[in-house]
Amino acid sequence: MDELEIDAVDDVELDDPVLVEGLPGVGHVGKLAVDHLLEELEGESTLVRRVYSQEFPPQVSVEDGVAELTCAEIYAVSVADGRDLLLLTGDHQAQTNAGHYVLTSAFLDIAEEFGASEAYALGGVPTGELIEEYAVVGAVNDESLREALEDAGVEFREDEPAGGIIGVSGLLLGLGERRGFEASCLMGETSGYLVDPKSARAVLEVLEDLLGFELDYETLDERADEMEEVMGKIQEMEQQQQQQQMPTDDDLRYIG
Amino acid sequence: MDELEIDAVDDVELDDPVLVEGLPGVGHVGKLAVDHLLEELEGESTLVRRVYSQEFPPQVSVEDGVAELTCAEIYAVSVADGRDLLLLTGDHQAQTNAGHYVLTSAFLDIAEEFGASEAYALGGVPTGELIEEYAVVGAVNDESLREALEDAGVEFREDEPAGGIIGVSGLLLGLGERRGFEASCLMGETSGYLVDPKSARAVLEVLEDLLGFELDYETLDERADEMEEVMGKIQEMEQQQQQQQMPTDDDLRYIG
């Protein structure tokens, strides 16, 4: 096994496609968004590349007893009324600093091979509190990209994200810029505590506007409802614990 | 010293052998199993390869004052009434993520060199509780391998092992698949707290059925008895501690 092995699973002619990345991260926003895109555009999508690397954890996932070696996958999607897409998804980030550089370079190589010169990195930006209105915060690797994003409702804030953008999402902008890619990062606001399908929907709605595809959100909304239920139960349990710690009227009757 | 040095200690003609891996892991199940195989098949086994690597800890073991550099060993076994075997054992796993890839690739290279195209990775799956009936859980790198294992009593469970399979065992399936190996992982249930010879026996009994050799379990059962004694003493000590903390009748007599 070399440090990096790229399997050419299939090849598809795309017309000026856009790379859209959704690896795991804050609130799993990016991964949820790209996985939903894949689900909704399934009929039009083809798995074209698998990327294996020593930079991934030395691990297989197991589903129904069948093992799959950790990898990242790139799907080609010919969208009827919108831009063609290259969707990048996977279950893991690189495990070392240098690994992020190695993998991002590989992803950009593949995107170039398919004729792409634009990229969107999808992710979440943690706010630390529950969110009512899901804003989408942006970052670009060239000032000229900003206006189109603002027109699509993306917010640009002076000091956000405060610590910069780390991992593949950040490097798609940084390394992308060095290779002539116009790359933007779309970060859905999210509490940062839980998997957040609502934040993923907010990000996808911006992307719909920018790239011209149309999505049904039923399955993503169902996942959001499930998460709300989970949250509801957690809050209920917390309240019950507080009640158990505070004397109730009944308790007091016996004491008095 | 190169990153990897393989000593060809001896060479043996094998007929379509099966690689069986037992490096240290959960409950030392895999290592116990392969070491027992080696002990029982000693007359028929030959040490053929030693694998040294910078990926192992920088360490010698010392027995009776004589030092041995950390390595993995591969033994060739010509089994009278069953399949020929290549047994992989050692005292250490790799110490880095990339190291697991490097070492597993080396092991598969050696197995190929001896004509193998099948592999069994032996290990344990932790349950977190004491075990009465030792089930063996399976994972395969190709759906077609499942039926034969199920016939031999291996269980396939939808969500197990939950976190996938990590280290050389996992990569034997994952990297093996990429090189045309039919590879399975046999994981004996084990509490995860102690070295578990009973779990190793459960795994070996499945393997007997699959590969056609016959084993005597006397020494493994003796180790199991020793472990039971150790466990018994631990439980006794725990009970004594609890009794010391709880007032006994005698204590109460003086208080009353």
Add this chain to the structure above:
Amino acid sequence: MDELEIDAVDDVELDDPVLVEGLPGVGHVGKLAVDHLLEELEGESTLVRRVYSQEFPPQVSVEDGVAELTCAEIYAVSVADGRDLLLLTGDHQAQTNAGHYVLTSAFLDIAEEFGASEAYALGGVPTGELIEEYAVVGAVNDESLREALEDAGVEFREDEPAGGIIGVSGLLLGLGERRGFEASCLMGETSGYLVDPKSARAVLEVLEDLLGFELDYETLDERADEMEEVMGKIQEMEQQQQQQQMPTDDDLRYIG
């Protein structure tokens, strides 16, 4: 992306320039000093090299929504009445041991390319207490460099810095010596708890004397005033907390 990529942004003829390094470290003294130099000498300075590396964190910084890939920058400065300068600045140190060696070698390569054979590494030395008089402690990679520094007010102390000098600053002296560089480290005393513009000024005043440039300290003093205010507020808050914990006269009146 290679392990190291050096962008030749511009080229400038310099006359026997001196490399001055100010990467982040104790009290951010070195970085504050070099950034102030850059600000004050802006009219005369040209960005000549950007150094990108897998040894830096895999990260972009974001300012007003525009992302910049982590790098180190080298500026050429033609100083009217003093020595020409190569100023090295950046937001990050290398993330691994080997990375410090790799980056320092790259910085020395670039300095050599511009004809430099002298270097000053700027930094802070932590004292653990608040500082009234900001001494500058020195270290050199050749005994012969000591006298000139002592004449400029630099102190040499038998056992300082106790643990040696770590990171790029240390290696500029150590690796520099192996390549014929005369390299010195100027360490401003600093508490080690806060960003310390006063310590940076103390270091720069020594450098003014050694290299013949003249600086205005207004903006650095303003930052020092801001830090004093921050410190004042912290001390105030601490005093309030102590007062809240100690009974005041008023409290005692009600108790008595």
Add this chain to the structure above:
Amino acid sequence: MDELEIDAVDDVELDDPVLVEGLPGVGHVGKLAVDHLLEELEGESTLVRRVYSQEFPPQVSVEDGVAELTCAEIYAVSVADGRDLLLLTGDHQAQTNAGHYVLTSAFLDIAEEFGASEAYALGGVPTGELIEEYAVVGAVNDESLREALEDAGVEFREDEPAGGIIGVSGLLLGLGERRGFEASCLMGETSGYLVDPKSARAVLEVLEDLLGFELDYETLDERADEMEEVMGKIQEMEQQQQQQQMPTDDDLRYIG
């Protein structure tokens, strides 16, 4: 800077020399021993090689303001009435697993270059308690080496050192064996809590016997006395603390 740079400082003809290693480790026993050897044999010793490596910490030590890049040093010693020596000393071990392999290989290369085929790795073995009689425990990389060491008073114990020997000392035996070196490890018993000159003397007395040199121990004994004083003060302070916690007669007078 390459991963490894070896400076040939000087060259000396040696007659079948023995490599003696004393890098930092448990109780600094090995380093104390080799540094004492160097001090005592100063008239006859020549610095022949310096080994620089990215595997060492990225650091300079500073003495009287003059910085020295971290390295290991090898001295050649022509001993009048005994075996010629190659003494290996330094302030640091490698910082990664692979680094121990890289550096040990380099040390063995240099030893071979000077015609050596024997090596002694000096170190300490921690006992966890204060020591009255300083035994020296041995390990060899070939059974045939054991008898001569036993004759010199070295003890071989079935299960010691329990965890094997880690770092350069261990690899000198392990990698040495693979290159035809007869290598032994001499480990002085030491509490493991403090720098232990007495343990270093015990190790050196064995080596005197084995290699035929004669040492004066005055300076090492002085360091041992200093350490005893330090220990005495620590014990005194502990006793005072205990006394302060226990009521004294005076305290009791007021209570009674």
